[in-house]
Structures are given as structure tokens and as C-alpha cells.
Amino acid sequence: MDNVLITGGAGFIGSNFVRYLRDHNPDSGIVVLDLLTYAGNRASLDGIKDIELVVGDIRDNELVRQLLKTRKIDTIVHFAAESHVDRSIEGPDAFIDTNILGTHSLLKAAKAEWLDAGTGRPHRFHNISTDEVFGSLEPEDPAFSETTPYAPNSPYSASKASADHLVRAYHHTFGLVTTTTNCSNNYGPYQFPEKLIPLFIIRALHGQKLPIYGDGMNVRDWLHVADHCRAIQACLQHGLPGETYNVGGGEELPNMKVVEEICAAVDGAFAADPKLAERFPAAPAAQGRCTAELKNFVTDRKGHDRRYAIDESKARSELQYAPERDFSKGLRETVSWYLANEMWWRPLVARPAD
């Protein structure tokens, strides 16, 4: 892994991975290719030494080919995507363009440079996918394994499933060395504040209602982004060509429990630091009340999957990966990070909606 191209490296998981890789592989060349859509943010890469950020589109096949050639890239870690399910319900087109056509454009460039040009360079295309491609589980169903049939339900998960199939096809048909990881819901620093955890932390600080879909009993597995980065690194080192690996956090929780933990973590932070009441006077916690009073049930998301759960035994046995971060602790750390990094998120929520 001499020279790595990280697509979507200015997004949430991508920027965490760039930071992780820089720390753990000091000798690797790192090129980030990111279009800096609303979800991409240069500031998420601040302070990371010796990386090159190329602002560009994964659908620009010629650009990608040039980068692979001139930067002597041997590894692609592909995060770039439209990633928010609610947006895919409002407007699926961008998801088809970026997630399917964009992934195909990258695969074509990788094939051209790594296989057709005859350089014989060892290479790997690592694809970041989601557990959402497997559809929805009933309460007693076994967790998703790598052999669970794909049954995506939202335009987002359908576009990710399509991308996964293309990655698979480029391995089986052309011999491209590929791996895919299907991970659960990530949380941690640098997550764009449209996703549940940062959205609710920031709304709680402004005393705004916390909109909970349906009955709040949709279940997700929660994976700290630092654990996810370790899993990706393990897959780059030990993952077998053509294989897929499920990556979870071992923390299956109903949304309501997540919201309660956020409320408790915010209350705890205010209790420990009286200055927070001056910075965020509209927060219930600033007025001696409980953040939980902001909970507000709203109409469920269309087609909302009921439960996702991850069987990660393959990653444990073949990649020696196991999640380390306990959810309550990881969540408190995440709340602390958002409190300490208002400079990062403030421009992204300049006009918080009620």
C-alpha cells in the first residue's frame, strides 16, 4: 500500500480514515479525491500532514485515470457517495449518478490502469458499503451475514447494492482485486449534522425539538468510526480478493435508546461544565431541565426499515477485527467532541430549523 487514493475523503468516515491512515501508515502517499458536495468539508482534513486533496468528481473517468497513473496509486478506498437515506427519498437521481455511475467510472479507470495497461502493479479496490443492502429484519431474525441475499428497500440502499454488484462483477469478470466491507451505522467526530446523532446533539444545544420517526423502536447496530477505520485497515491487509466482510459495532439499539443516551450525555456535559450554560442558554440543560423534554414523535420515514443487525464473525475470524468502543462511552466522547468543535459544525448549521 504505497500510494492510496481515498474517494470521499472529506466526508465523515473518509476524513476519519484519512487521519487514521496518516497516523498508522506514515510512509504511504495519500491522495483524497472529493467533490466537496454539501457533505464534504475541507475543514475535516485540517491538521493532517502530507496529503493531497484533489477537488474532483469520481464520475470524471479521465481525471481518475490520470491520478492513478501520475500518483502511482496501488490502492483505492472508495467512500464517495450520496449517503443520506432521507435525501434519496426526496430525490433519488443524485444517488444513481454518484453511487452507481460514479463507482462504475472508478472501476473502469482502475481496470484500465491496473489491468489493461499491463503494468502488473499489485493493486486493490476497496469498496465501502452498508448493511442497508440486506433490507430489513424481523425482531427474531438472525443478523445479516455475508451470505444474506441483497434486498435493498430505499433508493440509497438500492444504489449502494448496485455499486456492490459492479465491484463483484469487475472482480469475477476481469480479475480486478477487490474487497467490500458492509458496515452498520457509524457515529463519531466530523459527521455532517443531518445524521441522527450530531443532529440531535446540536438541536439539543439550541433547545429545539428532537424529531423521532414513528414509535422510535427501529433498531440499528452502532459502530464507532474509529472501530470502522481499524476494520478497513484490517481488510486492506488481510481481506481476500473478491470477498466481502460485515463490520458492526456489536451495539444493537432501538433509536429511542440512542436518543435517551444523547439526552443523558448532554445533561451530563452541562452538569460537569457550568460554562456550557452561557454558550448554549436555550438548551434545557442550561436551565436545570432535562434534554429529554425535547423528544418529539413525528410521522415515520417512508419505507423505514425496522431492524438491521450485523453478524461480524467472518471479520472477527479472518481479519482479526473486533469492535472496541462501548456505545455509551463512545457517545459521551462524541458529545464532548461536538461541544469542543463548534467552529467545525457552526458553519454547517448556520440557520438551524425548528
Ligand code: NAD
Ligand atoms: P458523507 O456523506 O459524510 O461523505 C461523502 C463524501 O463523498 C463527501 O465528502 C462528498 O463531498 C463526497 N462525494 C459525493 N459525491 C462525490 C463525487 N461524485 N465525487 C467525489 N466525491 C464525492 O458519507 P459518510 O457517512 O462518510 O459515508 C461514507 C461511505 O460509507 C458511503 O459510501 C456510505 O454509503 C458508507 N456508509 C456510511 C454509513 C454511515 O453510518 N455514515 C454506514 C454504512 C455505509
